[in-house]
Amino acid sequence: MHPWLFAIVQRHFRVEAVDNRHAISRWVVAAGVFIVALSVYVSTAAPGLTWKHEGADGGDLLTAAHTWGIPHPTGYPTYLILVRVFSEIIQVGDEAYRGVLFSAFVGAVANTILYLALTRLLFSLPFRVRTAPFLIYVASAIVSLGFALSRVMWSQSTIVEVYALNAVFLAAILLIALNVRAKRIRGESAIGLETLGAFLFGLGLGNHLTLIIAAAPLAVWAIWPIQPGARLALGWRPVAGLLIGVAIYSYAPIASLQGPPINWGHPDSVAGFWWMISGSIYQQYAFGIDMSLIAGRLASWANLFLAQFSVVGVVFGIAGLSYLWDKSRGLAVASVVSVLSVSGYAIGYSTEDSFIYLISAFLIFSAWIVVGIIGFLIEVLPLVSRFGRVGPTIGRLIQMLVLSGVVFAMPIFSFVTNLSELNLRGDWEASEFAQQAFAAAGTGAIIVTSEDEYVFSLWYEGYVKQPEADVVVVAIDLLQFDWYWDDLHRHAPLRVPSYAPVDLLERLMTIVGHNIESVPVYSATKLHALEAGFDFVPTGPIFRLEPHG
Numbered sequence: 421m422h423p424w425l426f427a428i429v430q431r432h433f434r435v436e437a438v439d440n441r442h443a444i445s446r447w448v449v450a451a452g453v454f455i456v457a458l459s460v461y462v463s464t465a466a467p468g469l470t471w472k473h474e475g476a477d478g479g480d481l482l483t484a485a486h487t488w489g490i491p492h493p494t495g496y497p498t499y500l501i502l503v504r505v506f507s508e509i510i511q512v513g514d515e516a517y518r519g520v521l522f523s524a525f526v527g528a529v530a531n532t533i534l535y536l537a538l539t540r541l542l543f544s545l546p547f548r549v550r551t552a553p554f555l556i557y558v559a560s561a562i563v564s565l566g567f568a569l570s571r572v573m574w575s576q577s578t579i580v581e582v583y584a585l586n587a588v589f590l591a592a593i594l595l596i597a598l599n600v601r602a603k604r605i606r607g608e609s610a611i612g613l614e615t616l617g618a619f620l621f622g623l624g625l626g627n628h629l630t631l632i633i634a635a636a637p638l639a640v641w642a643i644w645p646i647q648p649g650a651r652l653a654l655g656w657r658p659v660a661g662l663l664i665g666v667a668i669y670s671y672a673p674i675a676s677l678q679g680p681p682i683n684w685g686h687p688d689s690v691a692g693f694w695w696m697i698s699g700s701i702y703q704q705y706a707f708g709i710d711m712s713l714i715a716g717r718l719a720s721w722a723n724l725f726l727a728q729f730s731v732v733g734v735v736f737g738i739a740g741l742s743y744l745w746d747k748s749r750g751l752a753v754a755s756v757v758s759v760l761s762v763s764g765y766a767i768g769y770s771t772e773d774s775f776i777y778l779i780s781a782f783l784i785f786s787a788w789i790v791v792g793i794i795g796f797l798i799e800v801l802p803l804v805s806r807f808g809r810v811g812p813t814i815g816r817l818i819q820m821l822v823l824s825g826v827v828f829a830m831p832i833f834s835f836v837t838n839l840s841e842l843n844l845r846g847d848w849e850a851s852e853f854a855q856q857a858f859a860a861a862g863t864g865a866i867i868v869t870s871e872d873e874y875v876f877s878l879w880y881e882g883y884v885k886q887p888e889a890d891v892v893v894v895a896i897d898l899l900q901f902d903w904y905w906d907d908l909h910r911h912a913p914l915r916v917p918s919y920a921p922v923d924l925l926e927r928l929m930t931i932v933g934h935n936i937e938s939v940p941v942y943s944a945t946k947l948h949a950l951e952a953g954f955d956f957v958p959t960g961p962i963f964r965l966e967p968h969g
Contacts, residue, residue: 527577622665740792
């Protein structure tokens with residue numbers, strides 16, 4: 421790192437290291453964490469679009485990004501812009517593979533920032549014995565790599581999705597919150613960091629709105645008055661930073677006005693923008709879980725923590741929270757609120773993939789783990805050594821053995837147990853389906869389907885990979901919306917009439933009936949609604965519709 425750049429980073433994110441040699445070591449270890457995480461993610465990443473690891477939305481996100489369109493709510497403008505820029509810079513493979521590489525890259529960045537946050541946290545805690553910087557760096561690296569190789573984080577860093585980037589924003593806010601609090605305790609101004617944190621908060625909300633329930637408790641703790649009874653003071657600059665970050669959502673109406681092929685909700689109007697950003701189409705799922713299923717979901721939640729960190733990690737995490745409660749109660753409360761808020765939302769969200777939201781909770785839990793490990797190493801083990809008349813050399817050896825045990829219990833165990841399941845290098849199912857479907861349908865055809873994985877893969881194939889094929893992919897479930905019918909008519913006026921019937925089924929039958937005699941019509945699956953009037957003739961991976969008789 422260049423000396424002047426290192427000086428800037430040290431001024432704003434410094435830790436109480438013994439000397440510059442230890443400070444440099446911190447960044448060397450950070451680079452190691454990044455390289456290891458990135459290597460694992462890239463070597464196990466999907467070769468393109470995938471339906472594995474709840475990755476069906478990837479086709480929708482990529483299609484919107486590469487047509488400057490609007491994907492499903494809540495629009496994800498931050499993700500769209502960043503993945504598009506990354507794809508333009510990293511010219512490796514096709515657009516889908518670059519989207520996967522983007523997830524791998526930001527996943528590695530998230531783990532690196534988490535490592536820096538963990539070291540910042542450990543140096544700020546008042547341990548009874550001064551902690552050796554090397555011990556802090558090693559423990560933080562182990563825990564951050566344990567998070568990197570945990571099942572859910574790893575799975576989302578090898579597909580096209582928004583959750584690895586969400587982890588970047590949360591880790592950055594955690595790091596900034598710790599540094600803001602440290603500066604304010606020392607009586608120094610932290611307005612620059614507060615403004616940066618607020619900006620990243622707003623920008624992160626443009627990636628995924630669940631960031632607010634994960635990061636808000638940390639932000640409140642960071643700016644909470646140091647002295648009891650003091651007023652909470654928040655300058656105009658952090659507020660401006662937040663507003664500038666949130667302004668990323670201006671992308672939606674601007675992009676919508678251009679009439680892109682993927683334009684969910686048409687957010688260029690007030691009603692359309694609110695429909696998109698509020699996620700009204702999905703609000704039925706929020707806290708919509710049947711109460712009879714809560715017990716099972718709670719059990720699954722507990723099992724997920726064990727699956728991510730092993731019994732050893734969970735035990736250290738609980739111990740770390742207890743220690744944090746004694747030494748930094750405000751941070752303990754903020755982190756508990758964050759974990760419980762995210763967990764409650766994930767448990768109550770009535771979809772099978774809601775567990776992915778827990779990545780934020782796992783990231784915060786990692787901070788508890790590292791506190792538990794260091795607290796054990798520098799406070800519990802010395803007591804054992806004292807009573808056992810063990811010298812300092814043997815004590816350090818015991819510390820290294822404990823750390824080695826944690827290495828095997830967390831990152832190595834996670835790598836070995838998850839590798840076969842999470843390795844997507846040979847997963848071509850989604851890509852091959854879309855390619856073969858277009859080859860079977862031919863130019864100018866219509867393909868109707870209701871399954872998201874088929875719709876989004878075919879959208880990507882039609883609007884990004886093979887726009888010249890001029891295949892109209894009809895998402896049946898979206899036919900209920902007038903804006904979707906208008907888009908279909910605008911992009912294929914000869915195959916989709918301007919008049920839209922009221923009923924969804926009537927709209928489907930209108931499109932099929934309007935084209936069946938002149939344009940080949942296909943379905944990705946056998947649709948019960950069409951079986952009464954049509955035969956489903958297998959054609960490659962799809963079915964051609966032919967009228968009975």
